[in-house]
Amino acid sequence: MARYHIETYGCTSNRGESRAIESALRDAGHYRVEEPEEADVAIMNTCTVVEKTERNMLRRAKELEEETADLIITGCMALAQGEEFHEEDVDAQILHWDDVPSAVTNGECPTPGPGTEPVLDGVVGILPIARGCMSNCSYCITKFATGRVDSPPVEENVEKARALVHAGAKEIRITGQDTGVYGWDKGDRKLPELLDRICSEIEGDFRVRLGMANPGGIHGIHEELVEVFDRHDKLYNFIHLPVQSGSDTVLEAMRRQHRVDKFVEIVETFDETLDYWTLSTDFIVGFPTETEADHEQSMALFREVRPEKVNVTRFSKRPGTDAADMKGLGGTVKKERSKEMSELKMDIVAEAYESMIGETHRVMVVREGTGDSVKCRDEAYRQIIVQNASEHGIEPGDFLDVEVTSHQTVYAFGKPV
Structure with a gap:
């Protein structure tokens, strides 16, 4: 079980992603500490609105690197400009939001709370x-x-x-x-x-x-x-x-x-x-x-x-x-x-x-995503993002067929067929 410290910067969407990360970490038996010096791992959920924000993100990342044993950087700047952290020699893992909980476990088994209630x-x-x-x-x-x-x-x-x-x-x-x-x-x-x-x-x-x-x-x-x-x-x-x-x-x-x-x-x-x-x-x-x-x-x-x-x-x-x-x-x-x-x-x-681009897959809408998008899973549990969900009347729990139109490394984009 790990002690984690998490810091969130930016918009409401980022705060929602951090809540999802924390929920998964708590389900796995990890617990939050307020000070990075007390943590086994620090998580930094970044923003990249303007150049000043980016400079602040780099500065805080270097501080966290010195204050904690391990550092994970996620969020908008990490995904869009992750190379900048490497160029500044920040010793951290750059991860997508969805990959953060698993990375914290250090290869250990998940540890749910007491009992086995659903x-x-x-x-x-x-x-x-x-x-x-x-x-x-x-x-x-x-x-x-x-x-x-x-x-x-x-x-x-x-x-x-x-x-x-x-x-x-x-x-x-x-x-x-x-x-x-x-x-x-x-x-x-x-x-x-x-x-x-x-x-x-x-x-x-x-x-x-x-x-x-x-x-x-x-x-x-x-x-x-x-x-x-x-x-x-x-x-x-x-x-x-x-x-x-x-x-x-x-x-x-x-x-x-x-x-x-x-x-x-x-x-x-x-x-x-x-x-x-x-x-x-x-x-x-x-x-x-x-x-x-x-x-x-x-x-x-x-x-x-x-x-x-x-x-x-x-x-x-x-x-x-x-x-x-x-x-x-x-x-x-x-x-x-x-x-x-x-x-x-x-x-x-x-x-x-x-390799999925151009293919049609049956997906289930799992949860709301950033902005007016939804996160879906196809037959093999690969993640497909559908944008402008409200225009199509799509919400969590729906099943639909989507054509994959593009990808961004760790997930794909699709449009309803």
Whole structure:
């Protein structure tokens, strides 16, 4: 769990984005502190209205860099003129608003609040299906808060999902510290059965997104799981498999429950079965034992599997974890490796979204965006922005067909067909 400090500059839209970031961070068990010196990570949501504002943003970014362990910069200036921060040698991650919560976690499992009760947020229903995990990663503090996995019965989670749909949910997000090990504590992994029953037994027009599933938990049920994906249109063709490293040596030091070949086998199975899907994964850069050769193996794996959504996180120590006692790498090394991987990430993600231009996709409107726009998700959970929403009478919860007209690296723009 991380202590975060957040500063927001600019318009009402930016303040709304910061509220969404904070909501996700609180759901994951992180908590806010008022002073950057007290924080594990500082988040700066920037504005870029005039030149004076830009100078102020650069000045404050350099101050925050000196005051906190890690700095994340997002918002309008970061997305439009991110290179200016690099030119000023500001040591920070430049991220889209949507990518900030995942980057804060340092590769750890998400940590929801007490219990596993569902939450309805607009048209999005959040359904924690279990609490705890089966892993013992050397860098993760979450296990101290959550313990081993405790899985409610499938029927109980199906009924919670049904209640969310009846309450107005159009998207159900299946969450947990590790959704892949759901049911393991009862002697059998039940994730494929749960997803199948939610999609087949609950009436209504809604979509289901599967949350983070570690490769070690998914391997062994991945063939059964991908058949469920292939069978149900209600299930987004999206899976979040955090690999964390392309080096088996580093994975062993991390005490991850998978090796690279198992991760690749899962990806290949999804590739062979689904024509259009999104792979999301995480990489921790600069783990204490990571050599230059280990980093190159991670880069090679990145190029091989070409994930469309990636969280690149520079390793930072969590108190009480075994990795906190390891002799760490220098900040410059982590910064350079992170920069190299982040640049590759942007190239691959941009390529994925560019390939969509001219295609028509069925989307669900998830929430309002900036100005008169809405944020939508297509069949593979890729983000498509529809502008001038009020002119078309579009609002959250609607389903529509859109033609992709352009993209801006990490999302696409579309117009209703």
